[in-house]
Each structure stands twice: as C-alpha cells, then as structure tokens.
Amino acid sequence: xxxxxxxxxxxxxxxxxxxxxxxxxxxxxxxxxxxxxxxxxxxxxxxxxxxxxxxxxxxxxxxxxxxxxxxxxxxxxxxxxxxxxxxxxxxxxxxxxxxxxxxxxxxxxxxxxxxxxxxxxxxxxxxxxxxxxxxxxxxxxxxxxxxxxxxxxxxxxxxxxxxxxxxxxxxxxxxxxxxxxxxx
Amino acid sequence: xxxxxxxxxxxxxxxxxxxxxxxxxxxxxxxxxxxxxxxxxxxxxxxxxxxxxxxxxxxxxxxxxxxxxxxxxxxxxxxxxxxxxxxxxxxxxxxxxxxxxxxxxxxxxxxxxxxxxxxxxxxxxxxxxxxxxxxxxxxxxxxxxxxxxxxxxxxxxxxxxxxxxxxxxxxxxxxxxxxxxxxx
DNA sequence: TCATCTCCATACTCCATAGTACGGTGACCA
DNA sequence: TGGTCACCGTACTATGGAGTATGGAGATGA
Numbered sequence: 168x169x170x171x172x173x174x175x176x177x178x179x180x181x182x183x184x185x186x187x188x189x190x191x192x193x194x195x196x197x198x199x200x201x202x203x204x205x206x207x208x209x210x211x212x213x214x215x216x217x218x219x220x221x222x223x224x225x226x227x228x229x230x231x232x233x234x235x236x237x238x239x240x241x242x243x244x245x246x247x248x249x250x251x252x253x254x255x256x257x258x259x260x261x262x263x264x265x266x267x268x269x270x271x272x273x274x275x276x277x278x279x280x281x282x283x284x285x286x287x288x289x290x291x292x293x294x295x296x297x298x299x300x301x302x303x304x305x306x307x308x309x310x311x312x313x314x315x316x317x318x319x320x321x322x323x324x325x326x327x328x329x330x331x332x333x334x335x336x337x338x339x340x341x342x343x344x345x346x347x348x349x350x351x
Numbered sequence: 352x353x354x355x356x357x358x359x360x361x362x363x364x365x366x367x368x369x370x371x372x373x374x375x376x377x378x379x380x381x382x383x384x385x386x387x388x389x390x391x392x393x394x395x396x397x398x399x400x401x402x403x404x405x406x407x408x409x410x411x412x413x414x415x416x417x418x419x420x421x422x423x424x425x426x427x428x429x430x431x432x433x434x435x436x437x438x439x440x441x442x443x444x445x446x447x448x449x450x451x452x453x454x455x456x457x458x459x460x461x462x463x464x465x466x467x468x469x470x471x472x473x474x475x476x477x478x479x480x481x482x483x484x485x486x487x488x489x490x491x492x493x494x495x496x497x498x499x500x501x502x503x504x505x506x507x508x509x510x511x512x513x514x515x516x517x518x519x520x521x522x523x524x525x526x527x528x529x530x531x532x533x534x535x
Numbered sequence: 536t537c538a539t540c541t542c543c544a545t546a547c548t549c550c551a552t553a554g555t556a557c558g559g560t561g562a563c564c565a
Numbered sequence: 566t567g568g569t570c571a572c573c574g575t576a577c578t579a580t581g582g583a584g585t586a587t588g589g590a591g592a593t594g595a
Contacts, residue, residue: 176541195463202582212584213543222583274512275462279379288514295516310521317515318528324512325505328458330472332479332501337494344502350534360571386552396554397573406553 180218182208184228191229192269196276196283199226230286233273237290240266244297252304253349256319259298260341263323271327295320305349319348364402366392368412375413376453380460380467383410414470417457421474424450428481436488437533440503443482444525447507455511479504489533503532 186208187199201222205211219225240262248255263270277284295316302312322344337343370392371383385406389395403409424446432439447454461468479500486496506528521527 179542197463200582201584210542211544213545215543216584217542275459278459278511279381291513292516310519313516313518314520314524314527315531317513317520317524318506318531321506321509321513322502323505323509325507325509327462327512328508329475329501329505332476332497334497335494336498336501340498340501343498347499347502347532347534350531363572384552385554394572395574397575399573400554401572 176218179214183215183218183225184232187225188229188232188269191272191276193272195272196226196280199229201225226280227282230282233269234286234290236269237293241293241297252301253345255301256298256345256349257342259301260323260345264341267327270324274324274327291320302349315348319345322348360402363398367399367402367409368416371409372413372416372453375456375460379456380410380464383413385409411466414466417453418470418474420453421477425477425481436485437529439485440482440529440533441526443485444507444529451511454508458508458511475504486533499532503529506532 183204186204190198190200190204190207199222201212201215205215208214215225219228244255244259244262247258249258273283273287277287295313298316298319299309299312302315303309307315331340367388370388374382374384374388374391383406385396385399389399392398399409403412428439428443428446431442433442457467457471461471479497482500482503483493483496486499487493491499515524
C-alpha cells in the first residue's frame with residue numbers, strides 16, 4: 168500500500184508549497200525562508216528537509232505551481248470569451264490586477280534567477296499571443312498587434328515600478344489607458 | 352590646515368561611493384557588499400569603517416548620488432530643448448536607454464526599501480511633470496498629459512520586467528511605441 | 536509484541552557578511 | 566626627533582539562515 172503513504176506525504180508537501188507560495192506573493196522570493204515557514208505551519212525545519220532536498224527544490228516547485236495557475240487563468244480567459252473584444256481586454260486587465268501580488272513577485276524574482284526568468288518568459292509568450300489575437304480582431308495587423316500587446320503588458324507591469332503622480336488623473340485611469348493603447 | 356585633511360578624506364570616501372555606485376548599477380543593492388568592494392578597491396574593510404558608520408550610511412550616500420545625477424539629467428533635458436516636441440520626447444527615450452542599468456537597480460531596490468522608494472518617487476515626480484509639459488505642447492489637456500506621461504514611464508520601466516516576444520515586431524519598435532502613445 | 540517505516544523535533548554545523556577592537560604606518564608639525 | 570593624527574590592515578565577534586545528524590513518537594503489519 169505505497170499509495171496511501173504517497174498521498175499522505177504529498178498532502179504535507181503541498182501544505183509547504185502553499186505556505187511558501189503565499190509568502191512568495193507577500194514578501195517575494197527572499198521572504199521564502201524555511202524557518203519562518205516552519206513556524207507559520209507549526210512545525211520545524213526537520214519536517215521541511217523530510218519533504219524537500221533543499222530550498223532550491225521548494226523554489227522549483229513554486230515555479231511549477233505558478234506556471235500551472237497561469238495556464239488555468241489563460242484557459243479561463245479563452246473560455247469566458249465574450250463577443251465584445253474590448254470587454255475581453257478589460258477582463259484581462261482586471262485579472263492582472265487580481266493576480267498582481269504573485270505576478271509582481273515572480274517578475275522581481277526573474278530579475279536575478281534564470282529559471283524564474285524562463286518561467287515568466289514562457290507565460291508571457293502565451294499571454295502576449297492571446298492579447299495580440301484580441302487586437303487582430305480589432306483589425307490591427309499581426310505585427311502591430313504584437314507590438315501593442317507588448318506595450319500593454321509593459322504598461323501593466325511597469326505599474327509595479329512607477330507609482331502614480333500626486334496630480335489628478337481623472338476618472339477611471341485604467342480604462343482610459345486601455346483606450347489610448349487601442350487608438351490609431 | 353584641516354581643509355587639506357578634509358579634502359583627502361572626501362576623496363577616498365568618494366572613491367568608495369563611486370565603486371559602490373557602479374556595483375549598484377551592475378548587480379543591484381544586494382550586490383553592494385563591503386568586502387567585495389574593498390577587494391575591488393585594493394583595500395580592506397578597515398578602510399570602509401573609517402569613512403562610513405555602517406553599510407546604511409553608504410546606501411544613503413548612493414541615494415544622494417543618484418538623485419543629483421537625475422537632477423543634472425533633468426537640467427540637460429530642459430536646456431537642450433529643441434523646438435520639435437517629438438524630438439524632445441525621443442531624446443528622453445534615448446536618455447532612458449542610456450541610464451537603464453542604474454535606473455533599473457534603483458527601481459528594484461525601491462521595491463523593498465522605503466528610502467529608495469521615496470527617492471524614486473521624487474525623481475519620477477519631476478520627470479513626469481517634464482514629459483507632461485511636452486505633451487501639453489502637443490495640445491493634450493493637462494489631465495490627459497499627466498495620464499500619457501505615466502503611461503510612457505510605465506512602458507519604459509515595464510521593459511525591465513517584460514522581455515520582447517520571439518515574434519517580429521517590425522522596424523524600430525521604440526519609435527513606433529512612442530507614436531502609439533501620442534495617437535488620439 | 537516487536538519490527539519497521541513515516542514524519543518530525545532537537546541540537547547541532549557551516550557559511551556569508553556585517554560590524555568591532557586594536558595595532559601599525561607614514562606624513563606632517565612643533 | 567618625538568608626537569599626533571589620518572588612514573588602513575589584521576583578527577576577531579555577531580548574526581541570520583541554510584543544511585545535517587540523530588533520536589523519538591506513533592502507526593502499521595507480521
């Protein structure tokens with residue numbers, strides 16, 4: 168009955184990954200500290216090094232965890248596709264705000280880690296293709312669509328690095344930014 | 352003749368700051384390690400702790416160093432103002448590419464340091480105002496100008512976090528991105 | 536009942552880096 | 566020529582976090 172054994176082990180291993188994932192979204196990759204996570208889970212490091220070889224193995228598991236979550240989001244984006252293309256883009260924008268903490272953490276992590284950079288790159292490739300497909304429906308050329316998709320993604324991610332100014336930006340700046348990116 | 356003494360001291364102190372500044376641009380705030388800098392300068396930590404109270408004092412000096420450099424750049428931008436507004440914006444864009452390493456390091460540092468965040472915020476306030484002023488010359492309303500200036504800055508900074516896709520973007524993507532941000 | 540296996544606690548080591556104590560050297564000055 | 570001082574080398578301590586060695590508790594099956 169190795170099956171039961173495996174299930175039980177994976178349960179606790181998943182608990183570690185989930186806790187680490189929350190901490191990653193909250194405090195970044197550097198915040199994923201084994202001792203602190205153990206305290207949060209009510210156990211000690213002894214538990215961790217039973218389920219994982221080392222910290223790197225946990226971090227790789229976090230990359231997988233994130234990649235799968237992103238894939239699910241992409242599927243939800245494709246399935247819940249309204250007829251209105253602008254509405255689809257607005258939903259992508261809203262989804263971006265929703266996943267901002269973990270997205271931010273991943274992109275910052277990718278700045279100094281090759282594997283994280285590759286994960287982000289793969290995810291962005293799919294997201295950019297999806298946005299570009301939306302733009303082609305609005306009669307932009309494929310080349311122009313790819314360029315504007317990149318522009319949108321950089322604008323959203325740039326929000327992590329550039330805060331809004333003190334001056335008044337008017338009502339619903341996000342919606343108006345989207346309109347600017349769709350103007351010819 | 353304490354004057355001579357002071358000058359000599361400041362020379363070496365400045366050497367430390369310059370070396371740290373280069374390392375900041377190259378490897379980020381975490382890369383500013385005292386022992387490594389000492390080796391690069393051909394001295395030991397004993398020298399460092401003569402000129403600085405601790406590592407924090409060096410980091411604060413780096414913030415000042417950067418803020419002054421940014422002020423100088425803003426002055427150069429204002430002085431070398433051509434009549435053509437689009438040309439001015441292109442020059443700002445080019446200047447952004449030029450200072451990308453240190454700019455990137457500062458923004459990443461600002462993600463987990465309050466003082467660095469404040470320094471970036473102050474610098475961005477001036478830069479955004481300058482870009483917005485350019486946009487007003489192109490007959491955008493003040494509100495619209497502030498919004499588009501923010502859009503531009505976020506796009507440029509977003510380039511640190513989002514790499515270009517494998518697909519072809521056509522000739523001179525930066526210039527065409529600028530045109531998109533100027534379209535109505 | 537005892538033998539084994541899973542899971543975890545305890546108590547360490549190891550390593551990198553910040554920071555300190557103190558002594559030495561060379562220049563300059565009275 | 567002896568004294569002072571700026572400047573730095575040497576050798577330490579302190580700290581935080583990763584990783585290890587080992588034993589023990591509890592379940593489980595023969």
